[in-house]
Amino acid sequence: MITTPPYSNLTATALDYVESALKAGFEVIGIFFYQEGVLHADSNLSIASDEFQAVAKWQQLHQQYQLPLHLCITAAEKRGLRDDITPTNINPLFTVSGLGELVELTDKADRVIQL
């Protein structure tokens, strides 16, 4: 579970953890974005090019390892991210989900880490 925003160095740590796990051969069955973590899914996000690009990193892990990226839509809507408007401002990299998905992931996983 990711709860920190894309501009926070805490998120760089989380990405480092996830990538290290994947490289070590662990299966990561999903990332659930909650609280400020949902801000990663804002397609209007613009972070100066010389700063850490968290979303690009999530995209890379998503493509390289088929890592599912679940967005808590309730937390997202509160922060202006909408899947019910056209065009949507939710980055298509993310799967619109709810807390029910967190329950399912928790049920399946051997370990659950909140970062």
Add this chain to the structure above:
Amino acid sequence: MSILHLVRSSQFNSSDFLQCIGVLTPGDQLVLLDDACYNLHHPLLIAAQEKLFPQKIAVVTSHAQARAVTLPETITGISMTELVHLTFNNDSVVTWQ
């Protein structure tokens, strides 16, 4: 049942580390990362050391080095990959942030 405790904040700024120490039980593992590296030089580190074996307290080396925080001799530095493995050497994980 052992818990892996991940502390991510400075005790000079929040009481997360203190709360974590309150629930440490022998056999638990404590890892300091992010701003919790500053706790290596907080008086409360001793309280953690009184509760856990020395080998059960670690810090993510790169996180301490990035902050120019020196490692006390008694504290082990680990990599992120080692942290991942610790996740599976314990029964559950709590993040204090």
Add this chain to the structure above:
Amino acid sequence: MTEKQNKTVAIINSQAPFSSPGGKDALDTALIFGSYEQNIALFFMGDGVYQLIDKQNPELINQKNYLKTFSAFEFYDIEQVYVCAQSLKDRGLTDKFHIENTTLLEPAQFAQTLAGFQVIFRF
């Protein structure tokens, strides 16, 4: 407890109820786990114990009273509510809570009980 082998999930509440969204986010998470019939427990420690204190008036500060929902815990099969006795003591509080059926635990017991859970979230 359900018959299915569900994971045991603990949620630690560490934030005072109003200035931080943590309490509400923890509640939403707990209710979902409860409605999926998961084995869920709530732990209140640190400033989180302020969420339990009786006679609060969030309406006075334009705050929705989500604390009222705590009384529905049993309806959601959330039967384990643990409170850190030391956190109460540190804050000069007594166990005058707005919900019943809570278990007050001293630090050692609180830690031991928490260690019995397979998944732990903290808000």
